[in-house]
Amino acid sequence: MNKVSVSTKRPYSVLIGSDILSGLGDAVLSVHKLSKAMIVTDDNVAGLYLDDVINSLTESGFRTSKIIIKSGEENKTASTYLSVIEQMAQCEIGREDLVVALGGGVVGDVAGFAAATYMRGIDIIQVPTTLLSAIDASVGGKTGVDLPQGKNLLGAFHQPVLVYFDSKTLTTLSELDFKNGIGEGIKYAILCGGEILDILEKGLCKDNILRFVELAVSVKRDIVEEDEEESGKRKLLNLGHTFGHAIEKLSEFSISHGIAVAKGIYIVARASLCANKLTQVDYEIICELFKKYGLDTACNYTTAQLLSVIKMDKKINSDGQISLVDIRAIGKCEINKMSFENLKEYINECKN
Ligand SMILES: NC(=O)c1ccc[n+]([C@@H]2O[C@H](COP(=O)([O-])OP(=O)(O)OC[C@H]3O[C@@H](n4cnc5c(N)ncnc54)[C@H](O)[C@@H]3O)[C@@H](O)[C@H]2O)c1
Structure with a gap:
């Protein structure tokens, strides 16, 4: 597995490997104590990798919940963001819990913004599943959603505590x-x-x-x-x-x-x-x-x-x-x- 260390105000690692999804839970455990993990994904990625991610996190001792948003940039909106936040509250996600963003840049940006703002900020793990999100969107802490007036107009900087990329996920990418x-x-x-x-x-x-x-x-x-x-x-x-x-x-x-x-x-x-x-x-x-x-x-x-x-x-x-x-x-x-x-x-x- 390759590792890139990022020394932002809050440092974190980007782990890059092939066929490593089953190791996600242990990797998360090395940066976050056992808690509830709210997995945010979209309706394409859910059918492909959600079970693997739930299994890995559960085996490492995390309790999991999931939120599935509709895929596509047209859903990177304030209303999707609000719905994510409300579901987090309904599931009683607390300050010590964490968000796991499983998907491309849309999921990463929406879930990242939810994590940045929910209870004034909780931890997020980025698990990119597109090439674009692996090389760009999942790293660097920019999060946000689009407004009718323009892209990414509502957002925040919020660095993840870990980025975990399994290149095998790219095999299903169009x-x-x-x-x-x-x-x-x-x-x-x-x-x-x-x-x-x-x-x-x-x-x-x-x-x-x-x-x-x-x-x-x-x-x-x-x-x-x-x-x-x-x-x-x-x-x-x-x-x-x-x-x-x-x-x-x-x-x-x-x-x-x-x-x-x-x-x-x-x-x-x-x-x-x-x-x-x-x-x-x-x-x-x-x-x-x-x-x-x-x-x-x-x-x-x-x-x-x-x-x-x-x-x-x-x-x-x-x-x-x-x-x-x-x-x-x-x-x-x-x-x-x-x-x-x-x-x-x-x-x-x-x-x-
Ligand atoms: N935060 C940042 O720094 C940053 C940087 C660059 C881009 N972005 C944002 O990223 C977004 C674009 O990201 P994207 O290209 O990943 O788009 P995306 O998240 O819309 O994903 C593209 C499509 O691929 C599907 N998908 C994802 N992973 C898959 C997989 N492994 N197998 C099969 N299908 C899969 C998704 O469901 C979606 O339909 C834009 O909103 C852009 O503004 C953010």
């Missing part, structure tokens, strides 16, 4: 949801190049998936340790997300997060190329990755449509400027501020 994870994976390859890029260029497979997840989590760990609550460097992790979130929202979530992020990264890469800030060689490496994994980079929304959604995005600063992550080279991205007016030109230029 091709689309695997691609979704690759979208965020390409983000890491652009941010730091090196071995993550090598793996993606050669091809992600079951022989290198554990190493890939370990590397991606380590990149996120390094950034989050430096800037836990996103006052600076952590914004780098938003590469492609300003446009990605807008595309996701405009599609009414029929384009999923990682795929929308890939489209957003493509807009940024083109803009960086058009401004002569990214070399043709690096631009082509990025495009090749999209092609290799069948990620469609086309954005079918107009500039006006994108801007209307971006306006609501929480990434706009109080001075009306927007923070955008630009690509200077593979392994070299930077955070720049741009006025909302200039953003229009930026999008127009790179859509040509």
